[in-house]
Amino acid sequence: MQAGNSEDWQQKVTFVSFYHHTLHMIDKRDRAALFRTRLAEAMAGRGITQSALARLTGVDRSTISALLAPGTRLPNAQLAADCAAALGISADWLLGLSGRPEPLADLLATSLSITEAPRALIDEKIFEWHREAAGYKIRHVPATLPDMLKTRAMVEWEYEPQLGRTAEQAIGAFQDRLAWMRGARSDYEIALPMHELAAFATATGYYAGLPAETRAEQLERLIALSEQLYPSLRICLFDARRVFSAPVTVFGPLLAVVYLGRHYIAFRDTARVETISRHFDWLVREAEIGARQVSDHLRALMAEI
Numbered sequence: 001m002q003a004g005n006s007e008d009w010q011q012k013v014t015f016v017s018f019y020h021h022t023l024h025m026i027d028k029r030d031r032a033a034l035f036r037t038r039l040a041e042a043m044a045g046r047g048i049t050q051s052a053l054a055r056l057t058g059v060d061r062s063t064i065s066a067l068l069a070p071g072t073r074l075p076n077a078q079l080a081a082d083c084a085a086a087l088g089i090s091a092d093w094l095l096g097l098s099g100r101p102e103p104l105a106d107l108l109a110t111s112l113s114i115t116e117a118p119r120a121l122i123d124e125k126i127f128e129w130h131r132e133a134a135g136y137k138i139r140h141v142p143a144t145l146p147d148m149l150k151t152r153a154m155v156e157w158e159y160e161p162q163l164g165r166t167a168e169q170a171i172g173a174f175q176d177r178l179a180w181m182r183g184a185r186s187d188y189e190i191a192l193p194m195h196e197l198a199a200f201a202t203a204t205g206y207y208a209g210l211p212a213e214t215r216a217e218q219l220e221r222l223i224a225l226s227e228q229l230y231p232s233l234r235i236c237l238f239d240a241r242r243v244f245s246a247p248v249t250v251f252g253p254l255l256a257v258v259y260l261g262r263h264y265i266a267f268r269d270t271a272r273v274e275t276i277s278r279h280f281d282w283l284v285r286e287a288e289i290g291a292r293q294v295s296d297h298l299r300a301l302m303a304e305i
Contacts (some may be wrong), residue, residue: 032074034096040068042087042094056086111269117262119162121155121174122147122181125264129251134184136252139280141191143247143259144206148178148188151221153214187232191283193240201301216305223298226291234291236284243286250277 043053050068054061057079066072067083074080074095084091092098115125122130130138140146144158155171199205201215226235238245247259256276258265267273289297 031096032072033070035074035080035094036068036070036072038094038096039083039087042089046087048087053083053086057082111267111272113266113268115264115266117259117264119159121159121170122177126249127177127181129249129255129257129266130181130184130186133251133254134186136254137187137189138252139189139191139250139277141245141248141280141283143261144196145192145200145218145222146190147174148181149190149222149225151214151218154210154218157210157214187234189234189236189280189284191236191238191245191280191287193245194237194288195240197237197298197301198304201304212305216302219298219302219305223295226295226298230291235294236287236291237289237294237297238283238287243283245279245283248276248280250280253277 043049048056050064051061054064057064059079059082063079067075067079075083080095081091084094090098117123117125145154147155150158152171155174159170200207200210201219203210203212203215207215222235225233248257249259250256250273253270253273254268256267256273258267258276267276
């Protein structure tokens, strides 16, 4: 814990130092000139004239004209904020403090979203994210066993109680999407807690009542796929007493999604996607059983059925 806090603190110190250094550099390059350039750019992009901006901000047209004139100093904070609000842009960007023109609320809306997570086989949202990330590596910590590796019998047992349409229709749609995903040339890296497979093999906990035949068939499928598809499919097992993870999927560098049960929380900003990617790397690094040994572990579990 101490090491993590130290690392976080060092990152913050580095960021603050970089931030102040950047501001200093911008001052040297004349922030007032940058303000004029960005104000003119925003006005032109939105088709707003000096007179229109004056009306929107409640100042004289001559004031706006002066803001755009060479040699004029930066306006006061209130006027800069009023101009930014009227133009639908970020005041920080207008003043040279940010590289993104979108207002903070818009940036947050695009970088983080919460959507419903229906209890369904590879639901529409998940499938949409897979299509978006086609060709990228997909990293996945599933809530149970990975849907894309399940047998038909396992799917029927697990999902039939929740399916709104007939199980046959739902499974048909699931198989179609599964076929597309396997042809999308995305590598998959999957991290599973060891206790999940132990509960599965012994039909305890979540898997209570699961027939022995279904469990044996599923384990045989996992063994076959882990050997046939390696290294494009890599499965590792971690000890949840030592390391822990909520269900999460990282879709290449584009998106990271945390599964809450009824909802998905999706992050699109680079910093958070990288943070969750590092979390997954940590799970792999700390795994008790690596991708090369997982089939042997699965065979050992077969003896418990």
